[in-house]
Amino acid sequence: KQEVTQIPAALSVPEGENLVLNCSFTDSAIYNLQWFRQDPGKGLTSLLLIQSSQREQTSGRLNASLDKSSGRSTLYIAASQPGDSATYLCAVRTVIFVNRDDKIIFGKGTRLHILP
Amino acid sequence: DGGITQSPKYLFRKEGQNVTLSCEQNLNHDAMYWYRQDPGQGLRLIYYSQIVNDFQKGDIAEGYSVSREKKESFPLTVTSAQKNPTAFYLCASSIEISYNEQFFGPGTRLTVL
Numbered sequence: 488k489q490e491v492t493q494i495p496a497a498l499s500v501p502e503g504e505n506l507v508l509n510c511s512f513t514d515s516a517i518y519n520l521q522w523f524r525q526d527p528g529k530g531l532t533s534l535l536l537i538q539s540s541q542r543e544q545t546s547g548r549l550n551a552s553l554d555k556s557s558g559r560s561t562l563y564i565a566a567s568q569p570g571d572s573a574t575y576l577c578a579v580r581t582v583i584f585v586n587r588d589d590k591i592i593f594g595k596g597t598r599l600h601i602l603p
Numbered sequence: 604d605g606g607i608t609q610s611p612k613y614l615f616r617k618e619g620q621n622v623t624l625s626c627e628q629n630l631n632h633d634a635m636y637w638y639r640q641d642p643g644q645g646l647r648l649i650y651y652s653q654i655v656n657d658f659q660k661g662d663i664a665e666g667y668s669v670s671r672e673k674k675e676s677f678p679l680t681v682t683s684a685q686k687n688p689t690a691f692y693l694c695a696s697s698i699e700i701s702y703n704e705q706f707f708g709p710g711t712r713l714t715v716l
Binding site: 521523528529530531532533536576578590591593594595596 | 607609636643644645646648691693695704705706707708709710712
């Protein structure tokens with residue numbers, strides 16, 4: 488059974504620092520991994536999607552990497568800003584081949600606070 | 604503007620009542636999803652639909668029902684059989700069921716009084 492873990496659950500860093508958020512998964516047989524941002528009381532905003540054949544994706548100050556063999560993904564945020572404060576979730580898309588049941592498994596998220 | 608809309612933003616329900624949450628998308632996506640989010644629990648899949656007139660149960664379908672009569676609409680009914688319905692409900696869509704990004708609506712917060 489696929490499990491997705493995000494550690495730490497919460498993180499505070501001073502403005503301007505570079506930081507890394509972690510996502511680990513137990514089954515390397517995945518289709519893709521997606522990183523989301525969620526502001527309090529809001530829906531999820533897609534940040535980056537990495538297909539299983541890719542090693543990384545970049546968008547602006549964000550860089551996401553994927554290492555399937557070790558079951559890990561990282562989200563790197565450069566030059567952090569107070570506006571980056573939010574909860575960041577990763578989600579892994581997998582398939583249970585016995586019944587072709589498509590699954591997307593979410594981590595519980597890392598709550599990030601950028602200190603001005 | 605293309606996107607996913609959910610209504611209402613806040614919903615209050617008395618015990619024993621059924622309520623229906625609306626989800627509409629104009630992205631021309633085939634696949635749509637309903638998730639429930641509870642504090643400290645992450646998102647859990649309630650139902651999903653790969654195409655019009657088809658839907659499948661997710662991990663926590665008991666006490667919920669859905670319909671998919673139109674491509675752009677995927678309403679969720681929370682029935683009185685759902686024992687703990689107070690939660691934040693999120694609707695999502697993707698181009699197709701596999702390989703593609705999911706896009707989320709703004710959510711509906713349901714509170715049972």
